[in-house]
Amino acid sequence: MKYIFLFLLILSTQICSSQVGESAKTTKKIEIVTTLSINNDFNLQDYMIGLSAGIEDLGFEWGARVGFNLRPFYKKVQIKSENNIVRQYREQKYLISLDLDKRFLHFDVFGYKLQLFAGVRTGLLLGNYKGTKIDADKFFVAAPFGGLCLNFNDVGYLKLGYMQFNDHLTNVSDSKIMLTGIINL
Amino acid sequence: MIKYLTFLVLNCSGIVLLSSCNKTDPNCQVSTSCNTEKIDSGDVTINISYEAGQPGVPVILYDGYVEDNVILWSDTVYQSNITFYLPVGKRYAAEAYYVTSNQTIVALDGTKFKDNTNEECNTTCYQFPTVTLDCEKL
Structure with a gap:
């Protein structure tokens, strides 16, 4: 508990100093660069990996990325069917995604440039099952996320955060950790 | 940008070098254990969640997808796995029914x-084919 308090204390002092710095800055302007990113979303029950390409506005610190994510293995899932029948499949999952996020605040913590970020991952969730011709139901997903961003002088970013991702599976929690590496080209 | 291109070129040249190594080794010899004859059948094992003393688990083995409804075998199983000797190159599916109240x-x-299979000196070696269908309950 005391470590969390200490961390928050450090952050709050950094927020104060960063906000002073922010106000002293000159007016921002749009500065778009293209990006490539690797996405990892996981919890104790599931894992998805993906690649995205998009843009990052260095001036206003927002980004948009189109990506393709997949579960790199077949996972047993249970889907409630009619009349108390539960169907258990081995499922592979795909997500065609659009990520929109915004970075904000600047902290200098132990020499590392940190920021907060928040955004949303939207997209179409697809899947198929082994042993059958039927595919998993398609879902449109909108998963909010947020967390900490390690900023490598606007050359790249490492984002670690939390994502609330509803994949409509009873045996997989909606809470996921996201770890995304982004390179500005 | 230049450093990313350099990285890409180095990666590509590495892949080319690695792939060329396999092809040009004149001293490569196929091991005596390498079987070059294709094996036409193998073991298909179905894993089931079964506990001793509990009711058996009805299992159906299909040729192809379940929807094709070509049943190769069906019975109630009283063990945790069952193996069938079946032709290679075909698709199989299995269903296990776990009935509770x-x-x-x-x-x-x-x-x-x-x-x-595995490759030795550009020769395909065939091993006894096996596959497991995992119908164990979550």
């Missing part, structure tokens, strides 16, 4: 039964 879980798995 308030619900039935139908566990399905399926796959294409492929050759079990």
Whole structure:
């Protein structure tokens, strides 16, 4: 508990100093660069990996990325069917995604440039099952996320955060950790 | 940008070098254990969640996908796995039915039964093919 308090204390002092710095800055302007990113979303029950390409506005610190994510293995899932029948499949999952996020605040913590970020991952969730011709139901997903961003002088970013991702599976929690590496080209 | 291109070129040249190594080794010799004869059948094992003393688990083995409804075998199983000797190159699916008082879980798995091979000096060696269909309950 005391470590969390200490961390928050450090952050709050950094927020104060960063906000002073922010106000002293000159007016921002749009500065778009293209990006490539690797996405990892996981919890104790599931894992998805993906690649995205998009843009990052260095001036206003927002980004948009189109990506393709997949579960790199077949996972047993249970889907409630009619009349108390539960169907258990081995499922592979795909997500065609659009990520929109915004970075904000600047902290200098132990020499590392940190920021907060928040955004949303939207997209179409697809899947198929082994042993059958039927595919998993398609879902449109909108998963909010947020967390900490390690900023490598606007050359790249490492984002670690939390994502609330509803994949409509009873045996997989909606809470996921996201770890995304982004390179500005 | 230049450093990323350099990285890409180095990666590509590495892949080319690695792939060329396999092709040009004149001293490469196929091991005596390498079987070059194709094996046409192998073991398809279905894993089931079964506990001793409990009721048996109805299992259906299909040729192809479940929807094709070509049943190769069906019975109630009283063990945790069952193995069939079947031709390679075909697709198989299996269903296990776990019936309780308030619900039935139908566990399905399926796959294409492929050759079990490895490459030695550009020679394909065939091993006894096996595959497992995982119909164990979550």
